[in-house]
Amino acid sequence: MIDVLYFAWVRERIGLAQESVETTAATPAELVTELAAREPRYAAAFADTSALRVALDQKLASFDAPLAGVREIAFFPPMTGG
Amino acid sequence: MRLSIQNTPFSPAAELEGFATGHRETGAEVSFTGRVRDDTGALQALEIEHYPGMTEAAISAIMAEAATRWQLLDCLVIHRFGRLAPGAPIMMVATAARHRAEAFAAAEYLMDYLKSRAPFWKREITAEGAQWVGAKASDEDALTRW
Numbered sequence: 001m002i003d004v005l006y007f008a009w010v011r012e013r014i015g016l017a018q019e020s021v022e023t024t025a026a027t028p029a030e031l032v033t034e035l036a037a038r039e040p041r042y043a044a045a046f047a048d049t050s051a052l053r054v055a056l057d058q059k060l061a062s063f064d065a066p067l068a069g070v071r072e073i074a075f076f077p078p079m080t081g082g
Numbered sequence: 083m084r085l086s087i088q089n090t091p092f093s094p095a096a097e098l099e100g101f102a103t104g105h106r107e108t109g110a111e112v113s114f115t116g117r118v119r120d121d122t123g124a125l126q127a128l129e130i131e132h133y134p135g136m137t138e139a140a141i142s143a144i145m146a147e148a149a150t151r152w153q154l155l156d157c158l159v160i161h162r163f164g165r166l167a168p169g170a171p172i173m174m175v176a177t178a179a180r181h182r183a184e185a186f187a188a189a190e191y192l193m194d195y196l197k198s199r200a201p202f203w204k205r206e207i208t209a210e211g212a213q214w215v216g217a218k219a220s221d222e223d224a225l226t227r228w
Contacts, residue, residue: 008131009214049187049190055201058136074133074201078217081161082116082173082193 002067006045007076009032010052013045028054028073029063045075053078083145083157087137089164094174102156102178110182113158114175114188120168124208130163130172132152134202137161148177151191152184159192163202191228197221 005018025031026028029049044053051072054061067073086092094115102108118128144202145157166172175192179185204215 005133007133007201008205042141055133055136058133058139060140060199074136076133076201077214078205078222079198080204080215080217081200082197 001032002070003074004035005070005074007032007074009023010075014041023067025067025070026059027064027067028061028075031067031073032063032075083149083154084159085141086160087132087134088162089158090115090162092160092162092171092174094171097174098176098184101125101158101176105155107180108155108178109180110185111176111178111195112182112185114189114224116172116174118166118170118172118182120122120167122208124210125168125206126209127166127207128172129205129207129212130166130167131203131205132161132163135200140200143163144192144199147195148191148227152177152179152188154179154184154188157188157192158197161196161200165207167207187209194221194224194228198225 001020001022003008004069011017012017023031023034025034032046032049049063052075055062056065056070065072098113102111143158153175158176163172175189177188178186198221205215206215
């Protein structure tokens with residue numbers, strides 16, 4: 001089980017802020033493929049992963065980073081702080 | 083060193099009271115305040131979302147890195163989230179060092195990294211609806227100079 005968090009327009013498109021997902025995905029990219037196959041709202045949110053960022057256990061990571069041992073994954077658009 | 087992520091308003095002037103006091107060797111203090119800008123006159127509010135936990139961790143790491151690059155005697159970051167009115171302070175950074183070059187450079191470094199490495203997302207609210215603010219390529223490019 002992994003906790004999946006969504007922020008900003010990713011959260012809006014999927015209609016959820018957080019969910020627990022049972023997955024065997026080895027990387028964020030594999031998890032994206034699994035989620036996008038679920039329902040159109042997921043496919044819409046993940047249509048262009050170049051427009052997305054991913055964090056593993058609250059640290060920025062790449063879409064091909066290993067998911068082994070990760071408890072929390074978050075998907076969000078590029079950050080607009082400051 | 084102080085970091086505050088808060089949904090309540092703050093007064094930049096009040097926050098600078100007591101900043102860097104107790105360091106007699108402080109010769110330079112720089113502060114920057116970012117405010118909610120209304121480019122068109124139509125902005126009703128700015129809503130800021132963040133990632134609790136990661137926000138604090140990311141900014142703490144940015145502050146720690148700044149403190150290793152420059153000899154900072156004090157450092158302050160405040161960033162709001164929630165719903166803000168036009169003109170309201172969104173965030174501020176302050177740095178104190180022996181000389182101004184270090185204080186200015188550290189403040190710019192903190193600002194550049196806060197822009198694109200701290201997990202905040204802004205949404206502009208107007209009478210026509212809500213619009214997420216897109217990240218600027220120039221903000222990402224700004225990191226290459228460090």
